[in-house]
Amino acid sequence: MTAPTPGTDGPSIRPRTAQHYSVAPVLDTPEGYVAPGMPGVPVTGYDPGTPTPHRRKPRRRTGLALLLAPLAALLAGLAYGCAPLRAADSLGWLTIAQAGLVSLPLGLLGGRNRLLPPLGALLSAGALLLGQLIQQLRLVHADTTTPRTLLQHTLTSWRADLRPLDLAFYAIALTGGFLLTRRTATRT
Template structure:
């Protein structure tokens, strides 16, 4: 339905309601006027935020991270191996602490490098291995002089005393080193 042209039959006695047009009516607006909120309206009062100093992304200090992780591997392994001998059975669960000790510098200083989580897993397992070998070395040295050599005897006794629970501790060290390195790298 279309509205009658103005002035055709005179004014209508009905009140004006919504009108339907087949073509949009011409608005009484000045030329070039665009209603607020419509596309093409220049936005006023908005200033984009431009920081005075551009922040650089944090530097990745991979060499320092690797050095500290290797130092943490040595310290964690020696602390594990030098623990009292009577606590040897319950000591394997400390591999989580060794993994955390190795993962902290790798993740925090190394950044989000994709090679660092697998390296953290290997270093955590190496810390556990070093700790077990140090512990066996102390037991072998306490037993008396070794006939073939101290290192050979230590390795053979470590291999003969390896239990399935020790393999579970190695699995914990590998997964803990990987996951903790990745999580510490993702947190700011």
């Protein structure tokens, strides 16, 4: 005796086994059914008469950013220049911290203005230059007495002390200032 096949004498008593299809089987869907998200689906819950709530745009304080960024560059240059002189060779890598300190007010307060990342790059390089000049000033200060000769000796000793690695640090300051300013800008 054989078991009845489905559909001839009624449903089979055997449990259904897994069936493999090369194409998904057609489900029992009502006539005219369209899946959600597909074209032709009626939109529910939308009333064009009700206004949508407006998202508040963050306020742009570009003026405050332009005021705080040079102050941050001055502070970063002073911190770099007043570091212990025995650590002067390893201080170049602090240009990343200087770039971050300058880029925070520009990016967070200024927003996504296209002029702010180049300004952040220039201010970061200026902070590095100021820090190096302050270091040279501290070295030369003991030898000179008048302010004019102090400035001349500081600049000549800074030029004499420049190395190719310093150019790499300036490149790091420029790119770091640009990229960090652009990345800290608030997204709208």
